[in-house]
Amino acid sequence: MIRVFMAGCDINRSxxxxRALAPLFEGAVERVARPEQADLYLFTRGLGIRDAPRDLVMDWRARRRPVVLLSEEPFWDTTCTRRPLERDIVIDTAFGALPVVQLNHHTSAIFRFARIPYYLLTNNRFVNAYRWRFARxxxxxxxxxxxxxxxxxxxxxxMFERRMGAPYDGRWPAGDTIALCDWRSRMAxxxxxxxxxRLGQSWQGGISRFQLNNWHFDKLMRLDDHCRSMGAIENTHQPGYxxxxLFDAFACGARPLYVAGPGHRVHDLGLPPAAWLNLYGLSPQEAAARAAVPFVDDGFRDAYHAAQVRLAALFGDTGALLAERTRLRAALLAELQGVLDRAAALPGGDPSCDPGQSAVSKGTSTR
Structure with missing residues (x-):
């Protein structure tokens, strides 16, 4: 049993x-109420570690238990820590610096899906909605x-957030990781x-879609059979993210506009390239011009139909879904156990971070 103290903002994003995934870890992971009860401390965002509670930092100083940043969102990695490719980082808190093991799409196997991307497992509504729509x-x-x-x-x-400026731009070529929020906003x-x-609060005002009881259902209902093409560009280009x-666009019967380099896992879905528009490597202006080119011909229609058939088979395969959940459980437990084994091999804790020395003085600031 791995005892985990979970803290920080967006800890529900884990x-x-x-609710769809937590039962997988019953009997293997126990969430504890106090830092001193934990084998490791777990956060989901770098911002949460910056705001770590004093009792956690004090307990780390006393026991040197591992601090884990389990990040499912490359957007957070590129906008907060700005070091998405490093497994070992240091983050300042109000009570001193903490050494952090960063487990994300690049540094761990947790999110390396076999057939169904990780995010679609986080709520049963995704697969349920897709199963019906792709069959139709x-x-x-x-x-x-x-x-x-x-x-x-x-x-x-x-229909995505309008975010522009330097915090939403950046490239990490070694990991084929690109911040896309600024790019896609300018392209739109x-x-x-x-x-x-251009729909949503950041474009039109009003309430955020995420204040709705089921923002995903609202999106599918509003956009079903609605438009010829749909922006499906991720907030971050990361090969396994x-x-x-993309699936929403196909489910609604629209051509997806996407950004995927040659090594991106979207290509492993086996969807005909003619069924969607890949804007990788283009400037926002070039992408806008490409999106405006007429595209509906016999070749597109045949490819689009083939894509729908393939997606219906994927989301109609209950075995694939169950296998993906089994894979996720094994991968996460292996990573957490590996972190604990590594800590156990370092008597006295991690010597790389002096509790009296800040990340700034070590030249590794995440600010």
Whole structure:
């Protein structure tokens, strides 16, 4: 049994916290109420470690138990710590610096999915929604898509947060990691051909979609059979990082606009390249121009139908879903046990971080 003290902002964004995933770890991981009861301390965001409670830092000074940053979100890694490729980092707190083991898409095997991307496991609503919609879409022949794309009044819809500026830009070539929020926001603004929609609080005002009881259901209902193309660009290009965005576009019957380098795992899905538009390597202006090119022809319709059939088979395969959950459990437990084994091999704790020395003085500031 691994005893874990979980703290910090967004701690609900963890495989150990999601209602759909937490039962996988019963009998193997125990969440404890106090730092001094834990084998390790676990956070999900660098910001949470910066704001670590005093009793945790004091307990680390006394016992030197591992501090783990279990980050499922490359966006956090690129905007907060800005060091997404390093497994061992140091983060300042109000009570001194802490050495941190960063487990994310790049540094661990936890999120390296086999067939179904990790994020789609975090809530059962994703697979449930896709199973029905892709079965429906697969039953529609190429002739249906010819009529559907011809009849739609909206050419292109974007529904993602508008985020611009230096914090949302950056590249880490060694990990093929690119911050895309600034890029995709500028690309959306550059699209001015035909009927273009930019939806959501950051574009239109009003309440955030995430205040809704089921933001994903709301999105699918609003955009089903609605537009010809849909922005499905992730907030971060990381080879193993896929969220709901690409699948939502296909589920709604739209052509996805995506960004994926040659080594990106999206290519492992086996979707015909003609069924979606890959904007990798383009400037925002070039991407906008590419998205405006007419695309609905016989080749596209056949490829799009084939993509729907393939996605219906994927999400209709209960065995694939169960295998992915089993893989996730094994990978996370192996990583956590590895962290503990490494700590046990260092008597007295990690000597790399003097509790009296800040990360700034060590030249490794995360600020």
């Amino acid at each position: 495989p150990l916290s999601y 879409n697969a039953a529609r022949g190429a002739g249906h898509w010819k009529r559907a794309f011809a009849d739609r009044a909206v050419d292109l819809t974007f 603004l550059a699209c001015d051909t035909g009927a273009v929609e 896929l969220t709901e965005k």
